[in-house]
Amino acid sequence: MSDTLMSGNEAVAHGAWEAGAVVGVGYPGTPSTETLEAFAKLPGIRAEWAPNEKVALEVAAGVSMGGARVLVTMKHVGVNVAADPLFTLAYTGVGGGIVILAADDPGMHSSQNEQDSRNWGPFAHVPVLEPSDSSEAREMTKAAFDISERFDVPVIVRSTTRISHSKGLVSSGERVGRDVIPYVSDPAKWLMLPSNARKRRSELDKRMRALAEFAEETTLNRIEGGDTSLGVVTSGVSYNYVREVLPSASVFKVGMSFPLPASKLARFAESVDRLVVVEEADPYLKTRLRSIGLEVEGIAIPTEGELTPGLVAQAFGLDTPLLREAISGLPPRPPLMCPGCPHRGVFHALRKIRAVVTGDIGCYTLGAMPPLSAMDSCVCMGASIGMTHGMHLAGGAEGRPIVAVIGDSTFAHSGITGLAHIAYNAGTGTVLVLDNRITAMTGHQGNPMMGRTLMGEQTVEIDVEKLCEALGVTRVRVVDPHDLAATEAAIREEIAADALSVVVAQSPCALLLKERNDAYSVDDEACTACGACSKIGCPAIGLEDSGKASIDVTLCVGCADCVQVCRFDAIETTGLACDIGGA
Ligand SMILES: Cc1ncc(C[n+]2csc(CCOP(=O)(O)OP(=O)(O)O)c2C)c(N)n1
Known part of the structure; x- marks a missing residue:
């Protein structure tokens, strides 16, 4: 064992490696991204960026069916994309353990919404573990693999920005030598035809009962005795705030947030005069504690944005000036496109054309900011293309041209199907694929367009032009977005053609420039x-x-x-x- 300073993400990667995971697969997204990057640097494993989270979990399902342990990483919205295989994997169960890191972003530092991934537990019938620091991130990831195989179920490790990105000392250990379980064909387990799925459905309930019993005894949930006049139930990052603000309170630290240990919680509730819940994001624990009949006192903990020690102090009416938010008073630093960003030329043209722009998610979303101010919507990855088509179906935009803008990674993630939809349904519209050959926004991860894997191998690059042609788009052209006149002319021509067209704006991310100008x-x-x-x-x-x-x-x-x-x-x-x- 050696003590190393690690972020929560690095600790999850290390925990998975120690647990003998042989494959890591995921799609980048803040705050989860560094996990797979850290895993990729460890010996004896294979790490892969998938085009999206659904594919990542499907690859993991195959690894698991093949008998090996696998780590899957994604941000909270990624779990929405992976939800289809997730729900059915709760039926099939696992071969080798499957652990999914779902990293939430309360306060939306870098996301289009807030989601509390603990809710997937009861929804998908999968256990959820919630570390409170880097050390626990490692331990709980290891425990998650054991739980996954012992109870035959994928396990979610739920992190949040502060856990993923804060660093703490981690006592890391050696990798467990673990043989891959030899594959034995078992369609009753893995082939979810309704007749098989119905049988697995009953298994799922049995397993949940066994997991609920496990929740009562596991040390993942612990009681820290203290002054019995106040009992606080808490989990994740909030636990740290409770310990800081209310050092003498009795605390029930929930480490396994689904299923919850109902009896242990009831005993804790009986032992204290007041029972309160301190948690970030949704009132998940509060609602579930009340649903099992515990009298939880209501206190003013915000459900919106990030929790802070100051907000916890405020909720308890404590006057602790030292706990005032350290960040208050910092000058704001609005996000901006970098100097030399190839996306700038496209938005310069779109503003001149007065296009209605159905946008997407990536660095190019910054085209919405002044002075470019040339984006009208951004909903989720891939939405730009379907929304352009929908606007046309609704009759247009008062004569203004409608254009979809999507980056290369986002196009591979979930834009291709939208384009197939328009082509198949004989739609028209102009789609701009901003091809900077990288997943820039999340820190330069690879994607199927750029020819390099996470393990550093050279690989195929999807030819966007040929792909679009194969989908049935007849008007496809490539422009250099740093040639402002040519870019504007190409977009104007394609809009005027009143057909389905794709303009690929191709130029590398400014941070990848090979030559010094x-x-x-x-x-x-x-x-x-x-x-x-x-x-x-x-x-x-x-x-x-x-x-x-x-x-x-x-x-x-x-x-x-x-x-x-x-x-x-x-x-x-x-x-x-x-x-x-x-x-
Ligand atoms: C479902 C989902 N997964 C991941 C993310 C995180 N994310 C936002 S944009 C983006 C990719 C951006 O890459 P690209 O489309 O190539 O645009 P660029 O930033 O390079 O301009 C990612 C991974 C997300 N918002 N939603």
Whole structure:
């Protein structure tokens, strides 16, 4: 055993590795992403990015049926995508253990909604474990594999941003040498025809009863005795806040949030004068405790956003100035497209065209921010394409052109089926695939478009043009989004064609530039302070007190987008190589 500082995500990866998982598979998404990246660095395993979470869980189902242990990673919304196999895997059960990391994002630091993944437990009939720090993230992931195989069920390890991203000391151990269980054909278990599924349905209830008994005895749920005038039931990150704000209270720390240990909780409730629940996100524990007849006192714990020690103190009427939020008073730092981002040229064109843009999720969602302000919707991964079609079906947008915008990773995740839908249903519309050859938003993960696996191997790259043609799209063209005039012209032509068309805007993410361009600067004499260059929203361009533009050469990557919008030739090369790009 050695003590190492690890994030919760790294600890989950290590726990899975120690437990003998031979495969890790997932789709990136904050705050889960680093888990699979950390797992990929450990010896004796295979780690793969899947095109989406459903595929990831299906691969895991195969690994499990083949008798090996497997870790699956995703963010909370990813579980929605994987829900179809998840529900039926609760029927089939497992061969080798399946552990799913579902990482929630309360407060939506980087998500389109808040979801509390503990709810999947009762909904899908799968156990849910909830670590409170990195050390527990490792231990509970290991325990989850044992529970998965002992009770024949996939297990969810539910994390949240603070658990996934905070670091703590972890006593990591050695990897368990574990033989793969030899495959024996068992259609009654794995082939969910209704006749088999009905039998497995009864198994599911039996297993849940056994798990409920296990919940009563497992040390994953523990009582920390204290002052019996106040008893707090808590779990996950909230446990840390309770210990900090109410150090003398009696605490029931829930580590297994589904199924709950009803009798143990009832005994705890009897032992204290007041029973309260402190939890982040949904009132999951409170509702379930009340449903088993426990009298939980209502306190003002917000269900929206992240919980903090300060909010817990406030709910108990404590005046603890030291617990005021450390982040209050920090200047806001709104997200922006990077200097040289290839997405900028596309949104510059879309704003000029006054298109209604059904958008999608990725760095390009920042096209919604001023000054580009050229996106009208963003619902979930892949939604842009179906929504464009739906807008057409509804009769259009008061004569304005309707355009879908989707990134390459998102297109592979769930855009292809939307395009197939439009082609199959003889629809029209223009779809822009912003192909920067990477899953940029979540930190440069690979995807089926970019030719490199998570293990570092060179592999096939999907040819987007050929793929679209195979789906039945006859008008497919490629543009360089840094050529602003050509990009605008191509989009205008495709809109005018009134057919189904795809424009692939192809240029690498600015953070992957292989060559160093020369930086640009503003000729103060030629600049007329017209403000045109600032409308493209490049963070390298600022305004002087005089209203004239200036370029921060330490940020400029020399993409020359601004040169193309300046009507007075006031932006010129410095002849000096930029700080980023190249060797
Ligand atoms: C179901 C789901 N899974 C994962 C995510 C996290 N996520 C948001 S955007 C994105 C991919 C963006 O990549 P791409 O479409 O290539 O655009 P880029 O950021 O490169 O511009 C991911 C993985 C999510 N929001 N929803």
